Amino acid sequence: MKTNKTQVILDKNGVSKTIARICDEIAQRNSAKNGLKDLAIVGIRMRGAHIADRIAVLLKSKYKAEVPLGILDITLYRDDLTTISAQPIVRSTEIGFDLTDRKIVLVDDVLYTGRTIRAAMDELVDFGRPRNIQLAVLVDRGLRELPIQADYSGVSISTTHRQIVEVRMKESDGRDEVVVNSP
Amino acid sequence: MILIKNGRVVNPGGKEGKLDILIKDDKIAAVGKNIREKNARVIDAKGKTVAPGLIDMHCHLREPGREDEETIAQTSLAALKGGFTSICCMPNTNPPIDSPGTVKYILEKAKENRGGTVRIFPVGAITKGRKGEELAEISELKDAGVVALSDDGDSVMNALVMRRAFEYAKMFSLPIMSHCQDKQLSRNGVMNEGYNSTVLGITGMPAEAEEVIVYRDISLAAMTGGALHISHSSTRGTVEILKQAKRKKVNVSAEVTPHHLILTDDLVRGFDTSTKVNPPLRTRDDISALRKGLRDGTIDAIATDHAPHSQEEKDDDYRSAPFGMVGLETCLALILTEIVGEGVITLKSAVAKMTVNPARILGLKKGVIAPDQDADVVIFDTGAEWTIAPADFAGPCKNSPFIGRTVRGRVVTTIVGGRVLYSL
Amino acid sequence: MNSKKIVFKRKDLLGIEELSREEIELILDTARGFKEVSIRPIKKVPALRGKTVVNLFYEPSTRTRISFELASKRLSADVINIASSASSVVKGESLTDTARNIQAMEVDAVVVRHPVEGAAFLLSRVLKASLVNAGDGSHEHPTQALLDMFTIREKKKKIEGLNVVIIGDILHSRVARSNIWGLTKMGAVVKVVGPPTLIPPRAQDLKVQVFYRPEEAFIDADVIMGLRIQLERQTSNFFPSIHEYVKDFCITPERLKLAKSDCLVMHPGPINRGIEISSSVADGACSVILEQVTNGIAVRMAVLYLLLAQKQI
Numbered sequence: 001m002k003t004n005k006t007q008v009i010l011d012k013n014g015v016s017k018t019i020a021r022i023c024d025e026i027a028q029r030n031s032a033k034n035g036l037k038d039l040a041i042v043g044i045r046m047r048g049a050h051i052a053d054r055i056a057v058l059l060k061s062k063y064k065a066e067v068p069l070g071i072l073d074i075t076l077y078r079d080d081l082t083t084i085s086a087q088p089i090v091r092s093t094e095i096g097f098d099l100t101d102r103k104i105v106l107v108d109d110v111l112y113t114g115r116t117i118r119a120a121m122d123e124l125v126d127f128g129r130p131r132n133i134q135l136a137v138l139v140d141r142g143l144r145e146l147p148i149q150a151d152y153s154g155v156s157i158s159t160t161h162r163q164i165v166e167v168r169m170k171e172s173d174g175r176d177e178v179v180v181n182s183p
Numbered sequence: 184m185i186l187i188k189n190g191r192v193v194n195p196g197g198k199e200g201k202l203d204i205l206i207k208d209d210k211i212a213a214v215g216k217n218i219r220e221k222n223a224r225v226i227d228a229k230g231k232t233v234a235p236g237l238i239d240m241h242c243h244l245r246e247p248g249r250e251d252e253e254t255i256a257q258t259s260l261a262a263l264k265g266g267f268t269s270i271c272c273m274p275n276t277n278p279p280i281d282s283p284g285t286v287k288y289i290l291e292k293a294k295e296n297r298g299g300t301v302r303i304f305p306v307g308a309i310t311k312g313r314k315g316e317e318l319a320e321i322s323e324l325k326d327a328g329v330v331a332l333s334d335d336g337d338s339v340m341n342a343l344v345m346r347r348a349f350e351y352a353k354m355f356s357l358p359i360m361s362h363c364q365d366k367q368l369s370r371n372g373v374m375n376e377g378y379n380s381t382v383l384g385i386t387g388m389p390a391e392a393e394e395v396i397v398y399r400d401i402s403l404a405a406m407t408g409g410a411l412h413i414s415h416s417s418t419r420g421t422v423e424i425l426k427q428a429k430r431k432k433v434n435v436s437a438e439v440t441p442h443h444l445i446l447t448d449d450l451v452r453g454f455d456t457s458t459k460v461n462p463p464l465r466t467r468d469d470i471s472a473l474r475k476g477l478r479d480g481t482i483d484a485i486a487t488d489h490a491p492h493s494q495e496e497k498d499d500d501y502r503s504a505p506f507g508m509v510g511l512e513t514c515l516a517l518i519l520t521e522i523v524g525e526g527v528i529t530l531k532s533a534v535a536k537m538t539v540n541p542a543r544i545l546g547l548k549k550g551v552i553a554p555d556q557d558a559d560v561v562i563f564d565t566g567a568e569w570t571i572a573p574a575d576f577a578g579p580c581k582n583s584p585f586i587g588r589t590v591r592g593r594v595v596t597t598i599v600g601g602r603v604l605y606s607l
Numbered sequence: 608m609n610s611k612k613i614v615f616k617r618k619d620l621l622g623i624e625e626l627s628r629e630e631i632e633l634i635l636d637t638a639r640g641f642k643e644v645s646i647r648p649i650k651k652v653p654a655l656r657g658k659t660v661v662n663l664f665y666e667p668s669t670r671t672r673i674s675f676e677l678a679s680k681r682l683s684a685d686v687i688n689i690a691s692s693a694s695s696v697v698k699g700e701s702l703t704d705t706a707r708n709i710q711a712m713e714v715d716a717v718v719v720r721h722p723v724e725g726a727a728f729l730l731s732r733v734l735k736a737s738l739v740n741a742g743d744g745s746h747e748h749p750t751q752a753l754l755d756m757f758t759i760r761e762k763k764k765k766i767e768g769l770n771v772v773i774i775g776d777i778l779h780s781r782v783a784r785s786n787i788w789g790l791t792k793m794g795a796v797v798k799v800v801g802p803p804t805l806i807p808p809r810a811q812d813l814k815v816q817v818f819y820r821p822e823e824a825f826i827d828a829d830v831i832m833g834l835r836i837q838l839e840r841q842t843s844n845f846f847p848s849i850h851e852y853v854k855d856f857c858i859t860p861e862r863l864k865l866a867k868s869d870c871l872v873m874h875p876g877p878i879n880r881g882i883e884i885s886s887s888v889a890d891g892a893c894s895v896i897l898e899q900v901t902n903g904i905a906v907r908m909a910v911l912y913l914l915l916a917q918k919q920i
Contacts, residue, residue, distance in 0.1 A: 073640065076652035076682075076912075090640035090912065093647075126649040381807040382624070384745030384784055385724045389808075454725030498703055500723040502744070 005182040009139065009155060009165075015176035018154035019051060022136050023058040025152050026105055027065075029134075036065040038131070040102045044120050045073045045091060048108035050169040051138055055107065070095040072106075077119035093123065100128040109167040111137040111153065114146035139178055141165050184212075185601065186220050190228030190562060194235060195535035196542075196551035204233065206558040209600040214552055226603075228562050231595060234534045235550050236268025236559030238541040240438055241360070241414055241486035242511060244303075245578075247288060248277025253491040253578035255292050255300070261489065261511040261577035262301040263605035266594040268559035269302040269549060270511070271541075273335040274313060281308035281319040283327035290328060299604045302559070304330040304545065306360060309348045315339045318348060325355040330545045331412065333360035336461060336506075338396055340366050345400065349409030356546060358410035358436070363396035363421070364388070364462065373502055375448040375463040383451065385501065388463055390418035397421045401428045404435055412544055413437040415488050417462040419472035426481045436544045438484040439473050441517040442508060442584070450584060456497045456504035457584040460488070474527045483540045485533070487514045491580035509576055509583050517585065519565055519592030530565070558601040567593040615913040619731045619738040622747035623788040631789060635757050638902070638909035644681055645904055654916050655682035658715040663705070664741070665691040665721045670876055670900070671741050671751075675718045678907035684715075684915075702726060706733045715915055719743075737914040739907075745779045751875050752785035754906040756793060758899050759830055762871055767794035772824045772866075773815075774856060775834035775883055776805045776845070782875045783834060787813050800824035801856065804845045821855075821862050828866035833858050833874040833884045849882060858884040863893065871895050 010018060030039050036059065043052025049071045059065045071094045106120055121133060136152040141159040157180065159165060164181045168174070185206040192202045192214070203218040204211065239262065245252040253261070262270050272289065274280035280289070286305050293300040307329035308319045315337060324332075332352055338361065339345045352359055369392035374380050376387025397413055401424060404411035416422060416437045428435050442460060447467055450458045458464060476482040490507025497504050515537070523533050542550030549557060570589045573581040597605040615633060623631070644652055660679040662672050672688065679686045700708075702721070706729075709717060716737040719727050724744035731738040742748040760766055771790050777783045777799045790797050791814045799810060800818040810817050818824035825831065836852065846852045858872065872884070872893045880886045889896060 075640075076644075076654040090637045090909070092640045092643040094643070122653065126647065126651065128648060376808055378809045378812050381809055381813065382784070383724050384747070384779075384781060387808070454728045495701075498701065500702060500721070500729055501725045502723045 007180045007182070008177060009157060009180055010178040012176045015138070015178065018138060019054050020058060022152045022154060023055050023062070026055065026134075026136065027059065027063050029151075030103060036063065036067055038102050039065070039105065040068040040070065040097060040099060041105050041107060042070040042072055042095065042124065043107045044116060045071055046172060047167050047169050050171045051109060052107040053171075055105075055136070068097040070097065072120050072123055074116060074119040074123055077123045079115060079119065095127050098128055099124065099130050101131050104130045104133045105136055106133055107136045109138050109169075110165050111135070111140045111148075111150050112143060112165070114144045114148035117148050118146055138167060139165055184220060184223035185226060185558075185598065185603070186218060186223035187226045187228050187233055187560065187562065188218075190231050190233035192233045192552065193531055193534045194552045195531050196235070196539040197553040199531075204552060204560065206560070206598070206601045209558055211552055211554055211556045211558050213554060226562070226596060230566075231562050231564050232530070233552075233560060233562050235538040235552050236561050236597065236599060237266045237515065237537040238269040238271075238545075238547070238550055239267045239487050239489070239511065239514070239537075240271050240412075240484055240541045240545065241440075242270050242272055242489035243491070243507070244272040244276055244289065245491055246276070246292065247285070252493050252580050255289065255303070256296045257578035258489070258511070259293070259296060259300040260605070261509070263597045263599070264575070264577055264594060265487075265511040265513065266515045266561035266563055266597055267301060267511060268561065268597060268599045269304060269547070271304045271306050271330060271545065273306050273333060274308040275335040279308050279313050280305050280324075280329070281311050281313065283320075283323045286324060286327035286329060299599060299602050301599060301604070304328075304547070306331045306333050308332070309334045309339055309359065310344065313337050315341055315344060318344070318351060321351055321355065321357065325357060329357070330547065331358045331360050333362065333414070336362055338362055338364045338366060342399060342403065346403050346407060349403050349407040349411070353407065353409050356410070358412045358544060360412045360414050361396065361400045362414045363393050363400060365392045365395050368392035368395065373459060373463070374451050375465045377448065377466060379448045379451055383454075385451070390420055390465065390469070393418050393462055394420035394424060397424050401425075401433055401435055405431070405433045408434065411435045415440050415443060415462055415486065416473060416476070416482060417443045417465050417469060419469050422472045422476035422481055425476065426479075429481060436483045436540075437481065438486040439477060439482045440486060440488045441510060441514050441521075444470060444473055444477070445517060445521045446584060451501070454501050455584065456499065456501055457508060457582050457586075459501060459504055459506055460508050461506035474522070477522070477536070478528050483536065483544060485514070485518060485536045486541075487511050491578050492582045493580055497582050507582065509578070509580055512576055513571055513583060513585050513590070515563065515594060516569070516571075516590040516592045520590040524591060558598060560598040561594060562596040563592060563594045565592050567591065569593055617914065619727075619740075620749055620910055620914060621727050621731060621738065621740045623749045623752050623785045623792075624747065626789075626792070628792045631753070631756065631792060634753055634906070634909050634913060635760060637913060638753070638757050638905045641908040641912070642902065642905040644908070645901070650681050651683055652681065653683045654912055655679070655684035658684040658915055659713075660684045660686050660716045660718060660911065661709055661714050662686065662688045662741075663709070663717055663719045664689065665719075665726070666742070668720055668742070671720065674900070674903040675739075675741060675907050678904050678911055681904070682908055682911060684911070687714075702729060703733050706730045710734050710736060716911060739910060739914070742781050745781050745784070747785045748781040749785050750903070750907050750910060751782050752789040753910070754899055754903040755786055755832065755873060755875070756789050757902050757906050758873065758895055759871065761902070762895060763829060766790065769795045769829040770798065770827055771795045771830040771832065772798045772800060772828045773832045773834065774800045774821060774824070774858065776836055776840065777801050777810065777834070778805045778807045779837065779840075780834050786832065787815055791815070798824045798828075802846050802852075805840070821858070822865060825862055825865040828870050830871045830873060831858060831863070831866060833872070833878070835875065835877065836879060836883050838879070853882055857882065858888050860885065860887055860891070863888055869893075873899055876900070
């Protein structure tokens with residue numbers, strides 16, 4: 001008999017350290033000297049948006065960069081609408097800036113099959129033509145179904161489809177942590 | 184010769200009880216206990232009810248005009264399946280029964296049916312073309328064989344024309360059957376006016392559209408001394424006006440249909456056109472008044488208003504589909520189940536309202552099992568349960584809102600003029 | 608809050624009468640997400656890509672048809688418009704036969720407008736495709752009521768407890784019927800006002816208060832909803848003249864003063880200026896008539912999305 005096993009990948013401290021590291025990498029790669037003025041951060045609802053929010057705060061405090069922040073709701077761009085059991089609630093996308101010629105850092109909590117990122121990129125390009133799109137994720141759990149990779153990844157772990165990777169964020173779940181549940 | 188043995192005879196106009204009935208040629212020869220006749224074909228009616236053949240005062244033939252919907256032969260079979268041995272057909276054929284020619288056509292056509300036909304008593308139009316303007320040739324119609332007058336679904340809106348009709352018909356003792364409905368007050372209406380019509384946004388026909396004409400026609404009958412019969416009473420107000428008129432000894436009688444005794448306009452909520460009928464299905468309150476009127480004798484008769492309409496015609500929106508439902512095959516079973524079964528009236532009273540009472544109103548020597556009477560007899564099983572299905576209707580039209588309903592009571596044998604014309 | 612997942616199980620949207628309060632709220636919540644799509648540079652999301660929506664209109668209606676057409680297109684569905692004058696409708700083909708033919712073309716949704724009550728019900732029984740009632744006779748016009756409720760909720764942040772007055776030809780109005788069902792389910796106090804000839808029988812049984820005088824009905828109103836008056840009603844004696852109707856029932860600035868100062872004035876359009884509503888009110892600060900039109904697209908997107916996005920047809 002198998003029992004459920006829960007393994008903590010990142011605790012509270014680990015989460016904030018990891019986000020800080022991602023933030024540094026973003027600044028480095030996009031030459032922080034000019035104030036990151038053509039950069040924008042776009043989080044994918046819902047936990048990706050929380051992470052994006054924190055990255056924006058850090059960029060401001062550490063690099064004095066005012067980076068526009070957006071939120072994407074990719075529900076309407078999903079390719080699995082006909083197969084999921086319940087419709088996800090449609091919420092609005094909030095992109096309050098013109099993203100043409102900007103460098104966009106797309107942020108999500110977990111990178112898995114890559115389909116969410118595909119949907120997010122489809123939606124992003126409907127808003128304009130960014131100079132480039134970079135991808136930041138807190139956890140890369142492998143098992144890709146599309147040719148997509150992260151530019152910034154907090155932790156990379158090897159998982160099976162049966163495992164569940166849960167990212168908890170203080171804003172929505174009361175605390176920060178990343179755990180893997182194995183059946 | 185036919186000998187019906189061991190049946191329970193329900194015969195409001197004659198002898199009742201566990202009796203045998205002997206039929207010789209087309210007449211009743213004897214009614215009594217333990218009749219023996221060795222040359223007779225014996226029908227064992229043990230456990231069954233034997234009654235005079237039922238009389239439907241109000242049904243619609245589709246021949247001539249719409250033989251695709253129902254031929255006279257098919258209407259006849261529908262009647263026989265329902266235990267009816269006599270039916271009165273309304274004049275809304277095409278051409279209408281406003282001249283002796285149409286009367287003769289119908290009667291001849293009925294005779295052609297080799298297998299034997301239900302007895303048909305045509306009702307002639309009051310006015311030419313049922314237009315409510317000029318009186319039809321009533322004397323000619325009488326000679327041709329009509330038993331009553333009616334403009335059917337088209338109420339005669341001109342009160343003076345109606346007065347003349349009452350006066351003129353008096354000399355032939357022809358009752359006038361009135362479908363009471365003020366045409367202006369019910370204009371564009373396709374259902375009962377009330378809560379449900381408000382919810383559905385459908386134009387309604389108020390109860391008052393019926394009642395103002397009931398009142399008018401009763402006044403005219405009282406004034407002229409003519410005989411008035413109110414067709415398919417459907418509202419509480421109609422029952423109340425009738426009751427008052429009968430107390431004043433006005434020469435008025437009335438009928439009600441099974442559907443108006445059982446169904447309400449709640450059924451229209453699904454926009455099912457099989458519920459579209461004129462007068463429309465009313466409310467629970469109307470039903471309770473009609474049932475009370477049936478019980479206290481205010482309403483004399485039960486009639487079907489059998490009106491076949493093709494699937495093609497009924498398969499339309501609620502405003503465009505025609506009014507009417509088929510009912511000959513289901514009338515007796517519905518009355519036995521819903522009215523007798525619920526204790527509204529007795530079996531004997533129900534039989535009276537489909538036999539002796541219509542015969543009396545129409546002046547027909549019918550509706551009783553007694554020596555020398557026409558041998559019109561129905562045998563039915565009050566205990567037999569069945570579920571009404573499209574296949575139970577004789578003609579091609581299956582426009583009944585009762586399909587799917589389980590009822591108790593089924594006709595086993597129908598005898599017209601000494602011939603078994605239907606047996607289950 | 609993300610865990611709140613209600614499944615919209617319906618195949619069709621035939622009327623507001625059949626909806627629960629929770630379903631109405633789900634549609635309104637979903638519409639909020641869609642409103643933003645219409646202000647994007649590219650006003651299109653791929654949610655209904657590959658789906659086909661047929662607009663089957665037996666009555667002329669530019670506004671509702673365009674609104675449905677835009678809603679479908681912004682969801683990337685393909686749209687076909689069939690208007691009564693151009694279709695086999697006039698050639699004597701029955702409604703159900705037309706429906707069967709459309710069904711045979713494997714479309715995913717049919718939006719139908721028809722002058723007879725119950726036409727949408729009749730079609731929904733024949734069609735496997737989802738059916739949206741865009742107005743059936745005097746019966747229901749569910750998407751209009753939904754967009755009205757959406758607009759009220761957006762402006763007033765709630766519907767519960769508001770005084771909503773519906774004025775005009777209640778008897779013949781599908782907009783009034785759908786709104787009465789919806790607003791009462793959402794907890795509003797609904798008052799109807801019009802001449803007694805245009806108030807349907809037993810209107811009180813719809814849980815509304817009935818008034819014959821706008822001066823009484825408008826007191827403390829949070830929302831006043833005008834209805835289009837069909838000019839031909841005067842020939843059927845519903846009222847003696849347009850002149851007299853205007854005198855007693857027009858939404859004028861004077862009458863509007865009786866309502867709360869932040870009262871919303873709504874109208875499903877098209878408006879008869881100076882008849883059911885005076886121009887200064889229609890164009891005034893209280894009027895949200897054009898916002899209703901804008902919101903109509905978001906609400907219809909939400910309805911099509913909820914009916915079609917999840918289901919395998």
